Amino acid sequence: xxxxxxxxxxxxxxxxxxxxxxxxxxxxxxxxxxxxxxxxxxxxxxxxxxxxxxxxxxxxxxxxxxxxxxxxxxxxxxxxxxxxxxxxxxxxxxxxxxxxxxxxxxxxxxxxxxxxxxxxxxxxxxxxxxxxxxxxxxxxxxxxxxxxxxxxxxxxxxxxxxxxxxxxxxxxxxxxxxxxxxxxxxxxxxxxxxxxxxxxxxxxxxxxxxxxxxxxxxxxxxxxxxxxxxxxxxxxxxxxxxxxxxxxxxxxxxxxxxxxxxxxxxxxxxxxxxxxxxxxxxxxxxxxxxxxxxxxxxxxxxxxxxxxxxxxxxxxxxxxxxxx
Numbered sequence: 045x046x047x048x049x050x051x052x053x054x055x056x057x058x059x060x061x062x063x064x065x066x067x068x069x070x071x072x073x074x075x076x077x078x079x080x081x082x083x084x085x086x087x088x089x090x091x092x093x094x095x096x097x098x099x100x101x102x103x104x105x106x107x108x109x110x111x112x113x114x115x116x117x118x119x120x121x122x123x124x125x126x127x128x129x130x131x132x133x134x135x136x137x138x139x140x141x142x143x144x145x146x147x148x149x150x151x152x153x154x155x156x157x158x159x160x161x162x163x164x165x166x167x168x169x170x171x172x173x174x175x176x177x178x179x180x181x182x183x184x185x186x187x188x189x190x191x192x193x194x195x196x197x198x199x200x201x202x203x204x205x206x207x208x209x210x211x212x213x214x215x216x217x218x219x220x221x222x223x224x225x226x227x228x229x230x231x232x233x234x235x236x237x238x239x240x241x242x243x244x245x246x247x248x249x250x251x252x253x254x255x256x257x258x259x260x261x262x263x264x265x266x267x268x269x270x271x272x273x274x275x276x277x278x279x280x281x282x283x284x285x286x287x288x289x290x291x292x293x294x295x296x297x298x299x300x301x302x303x304x305x306x307x308x309x310x311x312x313x314x315x316x317x318x319x320x321x322x323x324x325x326x327x328x329x330x331x332x333x334x335x336x337x338x339x340x341x342x343x344x345x346x347x348x349x350x351x352x353x354x355x356x357x358x359x360x361x362x363x364x365x366x367x368x
Contacts, residue, residue: 125156125352126156126223126344131152132339133336134335134336135149135335137327147203156352157218163210171204173204183203199367211355221243223256229257231261242268250304259312262313276290277289281317287308287309292305303323
């Protein structure tokens with residue numbers, strides 16, 4: 045749901061200067077869906093859905109039993125499948141536009157790439173719940189509805205657990221570069237002719253960061269990004285990790301102005317997180333709060349015993365965002 049939440053992040057609440065048609069067009073570009081962590085602050089949510097979440101956990105264990113057992117190891121023996129595991133988190137303003145509150149969506153996505161082949165398992169361990177104790181209190185005051193309106197959009201958000209889903213296709217690209225051409229990407233930003241050149245649009249270049257690149261290619265991609273994006277230098281993430289980052293020009297969102305950032309490992313340039321953060325404090329959230337993030341838990345080549353799961357055994361995902 046990375047694309048979904050990035051598009052939603054670029055929409056605004058329904059105020060006089062809003063263009064609803066444009067917002068609807070943005071949401072129509074949804075193509076994919078972005079694990080619950082510490083929800084101990086929300087006793088009302090836990091009391092209501094504790095039994096349901098236990099049953100849901102059992103269902104998730106069944107899905108994980110279908111998935112390859114080793115989801116974090118970096119294999120040394122190159123094989124066609126490139127495996128990307130991400131944690132997707134996003135915030136949405138919901139409820140009464142005059143007194144909105146914040147819902148948080150968290151889930152994991154398992155993605156597999158090979159030349160002409162692509163498998164994606166989304167909404168693993170997915171949960172939609174109030175972000176904070178204050179948001180939980182507002183949700184309860186509103187009657188603890190299981191479906192809430194998204195502020196400024198003609199869409200609703202389903203509260204509770206997400207059902208994992210999967211699909212496959214033959215679109216195996218990173219940015220605009222097909223999988224089979226990744227190895228031919230040039231490694232010198234000053235190169236003028238040899239090799240496949242990466243896309244010039246910074247957002248597409250950021251997507252290319254999850255591709256099976258060599259270290260020299262990753263360094264070249266970072267250097268190229270720095271020519272068209274703002275260099276953030278060293279960045280300390282909320283969990284204490286440190287990387288180097290670049291940022292695109294700020295855009296408007298439900299929460300106000302946000303800045304899109306890519307933070308990578310300082311030594312290898314392998315991506316750590318792709319995110320949109322608030323540039324100013326809004327709706328009780330301080331500046332620097334990620335409104336949307338895609339954290340890269342694992343990127344690596346799978347060995348011969350590891351591959352994508354059986355899509356038919358999992359079924360299609362049920363999106364938590366639905367049209368009214």
